[in-house]
Amino acid sequence: MVTTRLITLDDAAALARLLVQDRDFLAPYEPLRPQTYATPEGQRSDITTALRAHGQGTNLPHVIVDDDGRVIGRITLNGIVRGALQSCSTGYWVARAAGGRGAATAAVRRMTGLAFGELGLHRVQAETLVDNVRSQRVLQRNGFTRYGLAPQYLEIAGRWQDFVLYQLLSPHG
Numbered sequence: 001m002v003t004t005r006l007i008t009l010d011d012a013a014a015l016a017r018l019l020v021q022d023r024d025f026l027a028p029y030e031p032l033r034p035q036t037y038a039t040p041e042g043q044r045s046d047i048t049t050a051l052r053a054h055g056q057g058t059n060l061p062h063v064i065v066d067d068d069g070r071v072i073g074r075i076t077l078n079g080i081v082r083g084a085l086q087s088c089s090t091g092y093w094v095a096r097a098a099g100g101r102g103a104a105t106a107a108v109r110r111m112t113g114l115a116f117g118e119l120g121l122h123r124v125q126a127e128t129l130v131d132n133v134r135s136q137r138v139l140q141r142n143g144f145t146r147y148g149l150a151p152q153y154l155e156i157a158g159r160w161q162d163f164v165l166y167q168l169l170s171p172h173g
Contacts, residue, residue, distance in 0.1 A: 002106040004062035004075055007050060011063050012043035014071040018095045019043070025096040029129060032158050050076065057082075060114065064094060064107045072098040075107045077115055077124070086122040088115060104138045112142060116170040123170065127153060127163040136164065144168045 019026070019038035036042040050061035058080050064073035075092035090111055094104045108126075115121045126144060128135040136146075144166040152160035 002064060002066055002072070002101075002103045004064050004107050004110050006054075007047055007061045007063050007074070009044055009047055009051075011071055012040045012047055015043045015047075015063070015074065016040045018071070018073070022096045026093060028157050029093070029132065029135075031154070031156055059088075060111070060119070062107075062111065064092070064098075064103055066098065066103070072103060073107065075104075075111055077111055077119070080119065080121070086120065087125065088119075088121055088123075089125040089127065090115075091126070099134075104135070105141050108138055108142045112168055116172060121170065124168045126166045126168075128166070129156065130162050130164055136166075139166045139168075142168065 016039050023038065034042070037046070047061070050059060053059040054061055058078075060077040060080070062075050063071045064075055066072050073092065073094035075090065077088045077090050080088040090108065092104055092107055092111075094107070112124050115124050124144075126139050127150065128139070130149075145168070146164055146166050148165040150163045150165055153163035154161060
C-alpha cells in the first residue's frame with residue numbers, strides 16, 4: 001500500500017537518485033533549478049528548509065513511499081494559512097517507474113485527510129499545468145473541483161505558464 005510520511009534528511013540520497021533518473025520526465029513540470037538541486041547535498045538543503053517551515057507550521061513535507069518502504073516521490077502541503085482562511089495548497093510528483101499505479105492518487109488522499117483531520121484546515125488548493133491531464137485526473141479522483149484558470153501563474157521549464165486551479169473543501173464544513 002502506498003503511503004506518505006514526514007520527510008527526513010535520510011531521504012536526501014533517494015530523492016536525489018530519483019531526480020537524476022527522471023530529470024527528462026519531470027523537467028516539463030518543474031521550475032529550472034541549479035544542477036546541485038538533484039544532488040544529495042542539494043536535497044538535504046531543500047529538506048532542511050522544508051522542515052524549518054514545518055516547524056513554523058507553514059507546511060507539511062512528506063515523501064511518498066511504496067509497499068516496500070522505498071521513496072517514490074514527494075508531496076507537500078504548502079503555504080498553510082490559519083485564521084479565517086484555514087487553507088493550503090498541495091504539490092506532488094511521483095517517479096516515472098511508479099506512475100500509473102495510483103501512487104499519486106493515494107498520496108493526495110492521505111494528505112488531504114491530514115489537512116482536514118489533524119491540521120483542521122477547511123480548504124486544499126492544487127494547481128496543474130493546463131496540459132497535465134494525468135495530474136488533473138489524480139485531483140478529480142480525490143474529489144477536487146476545477147474553479148479557475150490562472151494565466152502565467154508559475155515559471156515552469158523556463159517560461160511563465162497558465163495553470164488550472166482546483167480545490168477541495170473539508171467534508172467537516
